[in-house]
Amino acid sequence: MDLSNRVQFLAEIAIxxxxxxxxxxxxxxxxxxxxSVSLAMIPIFFMAFRRGLAGGLITGxxxxxxxxxxxxxxxxxxxxxxxxxxxxxxxxxxxxxxKVSEDAKPTKRxxxxxxxxxxxxxxxxxSHYISGVVWFGSSAPEGTPVELFSLIxxxxxxxxxxxxxxIILVLLSKAAPRLVxxx
Numbered sequence: 001m002d003l004s005n006r007v008q009f010l011a012e013i014a015i016x017x018x019x020x021x022x023x024x025x026x027x028x029x030x031x032x033x034x035x036s037v038s039l040a041m042i043p044i045f046f047m048a049f050r051r052g053l054a055g056g057l058i059t060g061x062x063x064x065x066x067x068x069x070x071x072x073x074x075x076x077x078x079x080x081x082x083x084x085x086x087x088x089x090x091x092x093x094x095x096x097x098x099k100v101s102e103d104a105k106p107t108k109r110x111x112x113x114x115x116x117x118x119x120x121x122x123x124x125x126x127s128h129y130i131s132g133v134v135w136f137g138s139s140a141p142e143g144t145p146v147e148l149f150s151l152i153x154x155x156x157x158x159x160x161x162x163x164x165x166x167i168i169l170v171l172l173s174k175a176a177p178r179l180v181x182x183x
Contacts, residue, residue, distance in 0.1 A: 013051075013058050013062060017063050018066075020042070023042065023043070024040035030156055037164070039168070043059065044056060045092065046180065048120065049098070049173075049181060050181065053093065059093060060091065064085045076136075080135040084127070091124055092124050098112040098116035101181060102181040109180075114170070125155065128150075132149070136153075
């Protein structure tokens with residue numbers, strides 16, 4: 001990658017990470033101690049589908065770091081902190097494994113988006129789920145297994161995020177395939 005392309009790559013990452021943080025400010029909070037539906041993952045997915053694995057992972061990591069800087073944060077242990085912030089958003093970038101060309105048939109583009117969003121959302125969910133089981137089991141209602149509590153708690157906001165992100169990115173791919181899948 002020459003200098004001009006590298007600068008463009010880094011500029012796109014910075015812009016999309018900033019956009020993700022701004023979108024997260026307009027989230028719909030479901031739970032008091034975290035867990036909200038927001039559009040913050042869309043710019044990470046966008047970079048993953050546009051620039052591949054490196055673009056997605058770097059954008060996700062930057063979003064996680066920016067969230068830590070901007071705050072407010074809720075954490076009880078350093079590993080839980082890593083799982084719920086930098087790791088949770090970095091793994092969204094694994095959607096980049098499903099990058100396809102703008103010239104791919106529409107069904108292939110849409111399928112890659114759905115699979116990428118599923119993997120990225122699923123990995124973020126897994127990061128929050130593990131954190132919930134290990135560190136937030138005491139929040140489970142009496143008689144509720146910790147695993148079920150974490151599944152419901154984290155699934156209640158991650159499933160809508162997956163669905164919304166998938167729909168928006170498929171619509172973007174349909175309207176502007178070069179923007180989403182090109183360089």
